[in-house]
Amino acid sequence: MTAFHLAQVNVGRMVAPLDGPELADFVAQLLEINALADASPGFVWRMVDDEGEDATGFRPDENDDMLLINCSVWESVGALRNFVYHTDHLRVLSRRREWFRRMAEAHQALWWIPAGHRPSVAEAMRRIAMVREHGPGPLAFTFRDPYPARARTVQASGPASDVPFPTTR
């Protein structure tokens, strides 16, 4: 067991209201894809709103009622990457531009949390703000620039991690 888990957040600005025809295909697949995540190796937790099914009830920016948030916790970067890019989730991901606008600023962040911690919406948004303001770093990073958890960097003599942290890009 690892003492640290990986938290993930991403936000997306919808092209149209959630209950409109433009988003219908996205909404129709939510249940299936969330179930796929829940059953994926290394999945720990995902944020849900008061309805209890998904996070589409949250509006993380009170000035932007088209902004959705998605936040979850995983055992490792590898487990999250596998779900995001190597399962049927990719089918949905590859249609992202039908439902969400391309954002010029950073729209996602990864960070390490103590196992058992559950991030809040505010905490997750602060991590995205960190990437926006300072670029990827140990407190908030991206798939392309991953950082190891603190415990793993300290225990340099420990067993090799199951997560490949590339030293070069």
Next chain:
Amino acid sequence: MRRRLYRHVAAAPGEVGRDAAAEAVGISRSLAAFHLDKLVEAGLLAVSFRRLSGRAGPGAGRPAKVYRRAEGEHVLSVPPRSYDAVSRLLAEVVENAGLDRELQAAAKAAGAAHPDAVAGDLVEVLRARGYQPFWDGETLRLNNCPFHALAEEFPALICGMNLALLQGLAPDPWSPAMEPCPGGCCVAISKNKGR
């Protein structure tokens, strides 16, 4: 002969022993061993040791040398060209412009226009495209990702493009599905069973 040995090992889903490689190419074991080790020296194949008998402990015999495709990529171009730098730049621009759908439409059309795909020889199409297909029961798995480095850097964009390309190359009744092959392509293809 060395090329045939390389092709056999590189396209194999797992590791290949000397006996199996020799048999596949139709040469003696010692000749196969000589050429396989030359391919390892050249960095094209990687080697490890494994007991093929399934026995362990004393008396199980010496572990056999087994070969697999090496991790590194080799590109030969005469005269020098650097399409990888161009593709990286183009991918970045396409990603930043949010042109996923345009890219997928072009990929699907390119797949559908492939002359061999029109003729219906899917395995040959996939082989020619570098996917190194192999049959796993009734499913075609792809032992190689032709876009590996780019897919690592722009996964949503490139894997989405690849899925669209394969949908073009393998039309109905074939059905490409997300079933990653370790070290290979994330897509597997099987016959549509009324899904």
